[in-house]
Amino acid sequence: xxxxxxxxxxxxxxxxxxxxxxxxxxxxxxxxxxxxxxxxxxxxxxxxxxxxxxxxxxxxxxxxxxxxxxxxxxxxxxxxxxxxxxxxxxxxxxxxxxxxxxxxxxxxxxxxxxxxx
Amino acid sequence: xxxxxxxxxxxxxxxxxxxxxxxxxxxxxxxxxxxxxxxxxxxxxxxxxxxxxxxxxxxxxxxxxxxxxxxxxxxxxxxxxxxxxxxxxxxxxxxxxxxxxxxxxxxxxxxx
Numbered sequence: 001x002x003x004x005x006x007x008x009x010x011x012x013x014x015x016x017x018x019x020x021x022x023x024x025x026x027x028x029x030x031x032x033x034x035x036x037x038x039x040x041x042x043x044x045x046x047x048x049x050x051x052x053x054x055x056x057x058x059x060x061x062x063x064x065x066x067x068x069x070x071x072x073x074x075x076x077x078x079x080x081x082x083x084x085x086x087x088x089x090x091x092x093x094x095x096x097x098x099x100x101x102x103x104x105x106x107x108x109x110x111x112x113x114x115x116x117x
Numbered sequence: 118x119x120x121x122x123x124x125x126x127x128x129x130x131x132x133x134x135x136x137x138x139x140x141x142x143x144x145x146x147x148x149x150x151x152x153x154x155x156x157x158x159x160x161x162x163x164x165x166x167x168x169x170x171x172x173x174x175x176x177x178x179x180x181x182x183x184x185x186x187x188x189x190x191x192x193x194x195x196x197x198x199x200x201x202x203x204x205x206x207x208x209x210x211x212x213x214x215x216x217x218x219x220x221x222x223x224x225x226x227x228x229x
Contacts, residue, residue, distance in 0.1 A: 045158075045166065045209055045220040061217045095165055101154040101213030105168040105177065 002026040002106055004096050009111030016086050020111055022079040022096030030074035033100045036081050038092035039110070046092075049081065050100045063089075086115045119144050119212050123221035129229045136197040138224045140210035145190050147214070154213035157186055157195045160223075161206040169208075170195065202228060 008020040020036070035050040049060045049070040058070050069082040079096050093110035097103045120143040130136045146153045157170040168177050170186035173193060183198040197204060205228060210221040 044223050045211070047218045047220075059216055100218070101148075102156055102171040103168070103211070103213065103218075104171075105166075107165040107167070110165055 002098065002104075004098070004106070004108035006094060006096050006108045006111040009094065009113045011114045011116065012086055013117050014087060014115055016115070017082070017084045018086065018113060020081040020083065020094055020096075020113070022081075022108060024077045024079065024096075024098075027098065029072075029077040032098050034072060034079045035097045035100055035103055036070060036079075036094055037097055037103075037107075038090075038094045038113075040089075040092045043092075048094070051079070083113070086113070088115050091115050118217055119146075119215045119219050121210055121212055121219050121221040123208075123210060123224050126222060126224055128224055128226045130197075130200045130226060131229045132202065133199050136200050136204075136226060138195045138208055138210075138226075140188075140193045140195070140221050142191045142193075142212055144215060146193075146212050147190060153189065155186075155188070155193050156211045156213060158209045158211060158220075159204075159206055160209065161203075164206075166209065200226070200228070 003025045005023045033052050036048040038048050039045050051058045051070045067085045071080045091114050093112050095107045095110045097107045122141045124139045146155050153173050155173050158166040160166040169180050174186045185196050187194050207223040207225050209223050
């Protein structure tokens with residue numbers, strides 16, 4: 001069955017960088033658009049970015065544009081999110097998800113990113 | 118950005134009773150391909166969200182038929198015909214028609 005496992009989260013100082021990874025299994029990864037969605041502690045959900053199946057097309061929320069870069073390696077069934085110049089407001093659980101407009105389940109368990117000095 | 122407004126934000130329900138959540142969008146959610154990309158998610162405490170309904174009214178595999186979605190254009194509803202204990206948590210509507218895709222604020226369902 002579909003399985004998504006995020007990793008790479010942790011505590012980082014403001015202005016620092018992190019690279020999140022998402023390992024996918026149970027489906028044909030290279031056939032799907034993939035997305036990152038985040039949830040600040042105790043808050044709602046915010047779409048961060050998505051990438052098309054062939055990596056030619058990406059989109060970002062205004063809040064992360066120019067600081068975050070989404071990428072994928074279809075040979076490794078993996079999705080990535082490079083996060084630079086992190087801010088306190090980027091503190092959240094980051095989920096990877098399959099698809100975009102009708103983003104399908106199941107999502108991964110998420111990885112917590114905490115930006116604090 | 119398209120604003121998704123849910124009501125109520127808190128929903129206390131007696132077991133076995135029906136429940137209804139409204140979701141209104143600030144723009145029409147009909148996409149150029151004719152589809153309406155309005156989805157519903159359920160997040161149990163301590164868990165990641167799971168999709169219940171996609172494109173307004175299509176139930177995901179394994180979702181009980183007591184859940185139903187309806188609506189069109191800018192006005193949508195999620196209904197639970199008879200609430201069970203496992204239905205507690207937060208329900209989110211989400212639009213996938215206009216980038217950036219956006220979620221409602223969430224409706225917290227609890228058992229009275």
